[in-house]
Amino acid sequence: MSPARAHILVVEDEAAQREILRYNLEAEGYSVAEAADGDEALLLLEEEAPDLVLLDWMLPGVSGIEICRRIKRRASGRDLPVIMLSARSEEVDRVRGLETGADDYMVKPFSLRELMARVRLQLRRARPGTMGARLQYGALLLEPEAHRASWAGHGLKLGPLEFRLLSTLMEHPGRVWSRESLLRRVWGREHDHDTRTVDVHVARLRKALRRAGAPADLVRTIRSEGYALG
Amino acid sequence: MSPARAHILVVEDEAAQREILRYNLEAEGYSVAEAADGDEALLLLEEEAPDLVLLDWMLPGVSGIEICRRIKRRASGRDLPVIMLSARSEEVDRVRGLETGADDYMVKPFSLRELMARVRLQLRRARPGTMGARLQYGALLLEPEAHRASWAGHGLKLGPLEFRLLSTLMEHPGRVWSRESLLRRVWGREHDHDTRTVDVHVARLRKALRRAGAPADLVRTIRSEGYALG
DNA sequence: CGGCCATGTAACAGATTCGTGACAAGAGCG
């Protein structure tokens, strides 16, 4: 399995559409979160820290365009690709969609194959680190290609889950991850585990870091919230 | 069969064309991977780690030119020759093709004989190690021409498959190869084997390396992922 | 201080993955 699968947030009010998108995205190896309306979307943007957003234009609650605007206004928004989906085909809307900062735009009905291509395109554009190079945080280095992690040159001995956990933390240094988010991200959406499982694996990750000489507080605990790197 | 056959990715949407290219390339002793569109091409660039790309200009999804640009933008792109194929014959396109960084350019319909010559040329230019001289990683030396491999001067006794396996690993030191990738690459596309077969051959390769005095961890196991050299 | 909840972590059992010897089938060859 890939070190850290890209995580995609699907914002779409129609359940059937969501299901289709989810099914196809997961078939491509992505992990998926779903939001049925604008409010949920805003919530999950924080909760899930997706790597890409598929955003329906027509939404109950906060409109797709408004959500897009908010994403792009955030400091981190520039790195978070948004692909707008719309039933409208008027040129004016296409223009407006892109003007709000969306990175791409597709008109329904669209080819799933083409959508997948654009998803891959945007991810590649925005997350070169995952596609080959490496992730770095201070002396902490992670090479997905070689499946290796090290602190100041000293290799870390990590199991598969610990590796994925560290990858996830390193993708958003400083971000606080709830145990539930980590379970969904690292273990997958079909997880059936206690949140304490996360604690144990964080402990194991810390032990590995300790052995390599990393400071004890590299992985911080935020009481009753979760964990964060640095 | 050549010791470390060059691996060629053919990107061409027309199935008949792909078949012709595949047939002729394999007759020349290359191993071939096929992509039917730009989408698939980007995926297989990662998956297959080809040594050369034959790239059709006209493609559904991501265009050939865009793919070429991406290949050449990557750090490793400079070592990966691209030969563009196009039905257009206008001079302007020829220029644009080369401007994106393609190493060569052929206009359809072309002579297969000439294409093969150019393939050979590009491979020779970009992979002097594999095409003639030798491949090296630390004290590990591989001479494809003589079909010999050695560690610090001490010869390795390898069967044909083990030799190909080692060649493949040495072409991308550090890179993690999944068992499926290795099966495709070493055993060929038409393989009908259990993934555990790879394990057995890795064990045999390791035994040969051990006898020659190489360190035990020269071929790493990445649990639930695959194998990597160094 | 004492109670309460959140967290750290050793330990255990179970599951998964891997290493490798054994063996049989096939190819090449004299």
Added chain:
DNA sequence: CGCTCTTGTCACGAATCTGTTACATGGCCG
């Protein structure tokens, strides 16, 4: 045909990984 070398599969044990539990620790608040 015998012999040797190579190869694919199997099976068993070893190594490693995982989730849960249990208990220890530590923060927070009255």
